[in-house]
Amino acid sequence: MEEKEISQAVVSRLPRYFRYLGELKDEGIERVSSQELSDIMRVTASQIRQDLNNFGGFGQQGYGYNVGYLYDEIGKILGLNKEHRLIIIGAGHLGQALVNYMNFERRGFIFKGIFDIDTQLHGTQIRGIAVRPMQEMEQFVRENDIDIAVLTIPKSSAIEIAEQLVSYGIKGIWNFAHVDLHVPKGVQVENVHLSDSLMKLSYNLVSRKG
């Protein structure tokens, strides 16, 4: 398939298509119409057709979509056919939760190293991966072809650590610290601001009543 510019709005919906198609595939379903997808995903069939048309002729009038093919193609677009090599900075509960979540590995996101400032943790293992001192980070990133760093550290140190990581060649940062990171062009940051999410829920709870 040829590469084509896809809008960020469509991109942000792709993981959801990927998830639903994966479930259909697991159930042994080989084809699905946009109307059937519409029913299970609760978006309009026309939205689905528009979104999937971005990737060329996956659908066929009267046949629908080939589930396995569409699943694979969306996976490729999402970069899931390539292995990503991750390190995680911060071996606290959140860091442990992420390292222990097996589904990431199934999608090609492989945790290679864990770093923490707490000397007590050095040498301990999380799912077989040793926790290392921060001083080893640079060499580890350079030697192990790491492309994504996950930050599960307090905001006070996140900006400085992110700058270091970028200087070591990290191209993607999955940021859980509650601070905005400013990185050079060419470096991608994806934020998970848990407090913001909880505040949105709170707003919707309160305004529903108001």
Next chain:
Amino acid sequence: MEEKEISQAVVSRLPRYFRYLGELKDEGIERVSSQELSDIMRVTASQIRQDLNNFGGFGQQGYGYNVGYLYDEIGKILGLNKEHRLIIIGAGHLGQALVNYMNFERRGFIFKGIFDIDTQLHGTQIRGIAVRPMQEMEQFVRENDIDIAVLTIPKSSAIEIAEQLVSYGIKGIWNFAHVDLHVPKGVQVENVHLSDSLMKLSYNLVSRKG
């Protein structure tokens, strides 16, 4: 201040304003111009003026915004002046990470109960909160005026548990399970789909190169 309909786009930006204003407040800064806010938040001053105009006359030509007042008002709009009472279902690493994150409590989100199917965990405590069996959930929700349930459980059980919680009177669900929940009108769901977020990062990494 009078209540007014605010677009979801603005709502989703409010936590970020709240965060920056809180930092200015902590630094003892009493007023800020939209241009100064623009510089530190890296959005246009006109966007800031438009967003904050939704809440009436916080700003004054030549004076700027009163940091403390604006901080408090945005906090009220976000429902942070009211206490929210939470339970968490799933005492794994992610659940523990959330319970241990002190900032939520500082914002009025109080964890009251933790539930898990694992009998080995029952009676153990996380930050002083006992882990309880699922069978006690209904009574606990009804007796403790719980308004938010946090789901850190596998997708296989999330839909059923969410239905139960709604029948017990839960009005808000903060959902970390990787599945879409369909809830009745009047119940609010806020999703944190970590896999989707990681896939978006992967897309941006791959398409940057492509």
